[in-house]
Amino acid sequence: MMKLLYVIGLILLLVGTVVGELIIKDPGYVLLSYQNTTIETSIWGLVIVATVLFVTLHLAIRFLQYVLERRRKINDWNNNRTRVRANRRTLNGLLALSSGDWQKAQRLLVSAADKAETPLINYLAAARAAHEEGLPDASDRYLEQAQKVMPKAETAIGITRAQIQLSRGQLEPCLATLKRLRGIAPRHTFVLKMLKQVYLQQQDWVSLSELIPYLQKNDVLKGQQLRELERKAYIGLMKETLDQLPAESDAPARIKALNKTWKSLPRELMNDSDLIASYVSLLAQNGSEDKAETFLSDAIYREWDDSLVKLYGQIASSNPAKQLSTAKTWVHEHSDNATLQLTLGRLSLLNAQWEQAREHFEKSIELHNSQETYNELARLLKHLDDTEGFQKLMKDNLDSVTESLPKLPLPAGNT
Structure with missing residues (x-):
């Protein structure tokens, strides 16, 4: 370090000596002039x-x-x-x-x-x-x-606003907010889910049925959840179709409107038992029992379903004999089906075949204890004035009910 400082000092001394000699030998001359002001100095003075x-x-x-x-x-x-x-x-x-x-x-x-x-x-x-x-x-x-x-955070702000509006019960403002958001982000799953919720609360079945394909396409709902929503929407749509008709509309006009709505349903849903049951019930309620019976029997032939078989026994067509005959053709493949026996019993009642009805009800109870079948048989026995049979049925019914009760102390008496 000392050697380095020594070398630097020596170099500065030599440079100073050389510069000093140059200054003494020729200081130079510099003249600076600006307007009325002049400055004279040596060139070395200017450098300094x-x-x-x-x-x-x-x-x-x-x-x-x-x-x-x-x-x-x-x-x-x-x-x-x-x-x-x-x-x-x-x-x-x-x-x-x-x-x-x-x-x-x-x-x-x-x-x-x-x-x-x-x-x-x-x-x-x-x-x-x-x-x-x-x-x-x-x-x-x-x-x-x-x-x-x-x-720029319109989507996040809009979703919060829609959630608050929905919680307040402000369905129309909430729907307006969600529609605006859907225009911004048409595939946003949460926006689609909230739209579904609003349409359900409004019972706007038309809009909900139009939304369902987008819910499916964007995986908002899948499987059973999607199928349940489809059922609810299209059942509501069929009922809404009839409710919106003028009060003075005759039966043919109502049936025509109902059929048009049914045909507009997605084809894969036309075999859904719940939708078939709703459509058939609406046909029967609006004066088209024969069409309801034919449509329902065809559906049962295509695919057996106990709920539809039970409904078949509740349709009062203009030809109950034919209806009973149709139901009897199902016995060969479903002889041990309690629901079919209940339906046969009811159809026998429609044909005034009291004993046959009794036999079917009794066989249905043998196959499966059903309170509904007990009630049908009890009503029949009462009108047949079969007091003994009625009392025995009531006792059997009571025994079957009490079997499921917990074992608790009871007072002494007749058992």
Whole structure:
């Protein structure tokens, strides 16, 4: 180190000596003139002045940079400290929201919104808290603030607004919000799910049936859930078709409208037993029992279903003998079916075949204890004035019911 300083000092001494000799030998001459002012100096004097000015300016600039950098660091530290505090208040506000302390949640979330990293979350959460506290005006105001701080987050803000509107029971405003959101994000699963919920509450079966293909396409609903929604929508649609007809509409007009709606259903649903049962029941209720009987018997031939067989026994066609004959053709393959025996008993009643009805009811009970079949047989025995048979049936029915009761102490008496 000492050697290096020695070498540098020696070089500076040599340079100084050479420069000194040059200054003595030829100092040079410089004349600067501007308007009425002139400055005369040697060239070496000018070099020294320029050097001093350069060094002074350089040091001033470096000092100014140092001051500005320190100020920036202090500002960054203050801003970071403020942001950390705002984020902490936001976290505490969200925890208060989760624990149901709506007032505290609002206070913390709103106070931290201006300094938080994500003010949108603060205002949306505050809107939920205000809604839960029963302050609709405050809730709407926070949603407006959310729109101002992040206009591009229309989907997130709209979903929160729709959820609050739905919770308030404001179905029409909620539907308007969801339709606007669907225009922005047509495949958004949560928007589609909320639309489904609104249509269900409104019992808007037309709109719901139009929405179902999109629910399926975007995997909003699958399997059994989708099938149950389809049933509910299309059963409601058939009923709505009839309800919207003028009160003075005659039976042919009502049946025509019902048939048109039935044919508009997706083909794969036309074999659904619940939809078939609803369609047949509506046909029978509107004066088309014969068509209902024919349609229902065809459906049962295609695919056996106990619920449809039971319904067949409740259709009063204009030709009950033919209806009974049709049902008897099913006995060969379903002789031990309790539901079929119940249906045969009811159809026998329609044909005034009392003994045959009794036999079918009794066989149905042998195959399966059903309170409905007990009731049918009891009614028949009462009208046949078969007191002994009626009393025996009541006792058998009581015994079958009490078998499922817990074993408890009872008073002594007849058993």
